[in-house]
Amino acid sequence: MIRYIVNKFVFMFISLFVLVTATFALMNAVPGSPLQSEKATTAQIQKNLEAYYGLDKPLIQQYGLYLKKLSQFDLGISMKQRFRSVNKTISQSFGYSLRLGVVSIVTSVLAGCALGIIAAMHHRKFLDNLAMVLAVAGLAVPSMVMAPLLQYLFAVKWRLFPVTGLKEALDYVLPTIALSSVSIAFIARLIRSTMIEVLHADFIKTAKAKGLPGHLIVWRHALRNSILPVVSYLGYLTANVITGSVIIEQIFAIPGMGKFFVQCVIDRDYPLIMGTTIFYAILLLATRFLADIAYMLVDPRIRISSGRVGV
């Protein structure tokens, strides 16, 4: 078990290292200096700027320096945002993204599980069909269609929710629905198909024979056995939420991190690009790592031996 975790941890680091190196190589492969601007600068200013950003050193030394700073969680200084550090830029905006993201992930899991359980318990009856039609519709309508639509209907036309912003509890409703609809649909389908299979298993028959009421069978026996695919999906759910929030933040005017993804590419602000990329990569890899461990904890059948998963 320990070995398995260590193994996963090492690979998380290798992934991260590959990404950092690839990012660094790409940034330096681009012709032209990011410090060039429309305004004419004297050679001395240019030189000072380069020294400030460490661009006057040989490439390999820059790389080493970047790695060293990175190990101290220092992502460098933005080139376009008036010498603000990337750390500060991220910490100021990430709060919004984090709150929306957590709310969305929790909503996705809860609503998806509920929908999937209802569908599985009423297999091939009306509620099942309804839930699955909802799920396919949720999968088909992409967030950039869902978000403006919700905004138009619920905020502009019927004035039930605020149009933009993210301050009060009500502000969260529309962005969360828009951000979670696809994941809810996915989780619902995942839970439904596993749970239908589990409900046919012998141990469920035993529980029924012992006289356990239906909701307790689902809660105690079926759910624990059908939640596994959802746990392993959590890592990718995080990735989807992060990606999706770029659009949702734009539509609902939420001052989160999403805008930097696009803005830094247009600005060619290399430290910021590298910073946001690495920051999100760490976040994602960590989530996936945690999901792997959670997977092991949820399923008592999985025994780890010599670093490999065996059932």
Add this chain to the structure above:
Amino acid sequence: MQQDIRMNTAANPTPDRFMKIGRDPGRVERIERKSLTAWQDIRRRLLANKLAMFGFYVMIAIVLLAILAPLLSHNNYFSNDLDHTNEAPSMRHWFGTDDLGRDLFVRTWKGAQVSLFVGVAAAVIDLFIGIVYGGIMGYFGGKTDEVMNRIAEVLYSIPYLLIVILLLVIMPPSLATIIVAMSITGWINMAWIVRGQIMQLKGQEYALASRALGAGPFRIIFRHLIPNAMGPILVTLTLTVPGAMFTEAFLSFLGLGVQSPVASWGTMINDGASAMTVYPWRLLFPALLLSLTMFAFNVFGDGLRDAFDPKLKR
């Protein structure tokens, strides 16, 4: 008559109510139903699935319209007509016009071309890389498999949005950039599917027979094993397309995809969303068509999966 016997048996089981039927040798050997090949069986199941067939017809209709509509319309997708901006749908402009007076009907179908092209191109690239990589991983196994699998895992852990952003630094925003970015990680899923299939199939007798006759590994993989793994490969392929179309719309929405005047559903939705309270049709048509297309590909892909593996259908 036969029913009478059965109904009375339980109440009054006297021997005279029974009749010996005996064995009819001709009947034992008779094949009651026409025998179907695997593919005929799959087609039969697919045709019986109404939702999947609906998806299939919608797919065909959208492909045909995407090709024909821009050709047959008297409008084009790039001409401005500044006297007729933001017009509601009419006989002249079926889907209305946008803020530059461009015909939205043609633009929407031009956008469909872009979407479908991205979807199909991404799927085809995934298919080629995935089959070769997955085939080698699955067939050779052992250390080869281990190393190749690790490489795939590392790549897979990098989200495509980050790859797109990194690529956009060195490449201009365009269709090619989107397709390359999607292909960098897109093939891994296909490779894993192929790997799993090949690992199952390589122990079969026909693979062994082929090897005994002196066939090399690549001949066995591509001539014998891959054709037998076609089912899951096709399903994955169908389900790749809507994902790729979504990614294109997503990036174009953000302004990182195709650039004006080329139309794309993502850019049109972005334009439309900003004016939706006043000119809702500018959002409605591309949004509706994108959702409909994704719906069609998804239900067809699901139906195809059920048709290939009826055990999975619940």
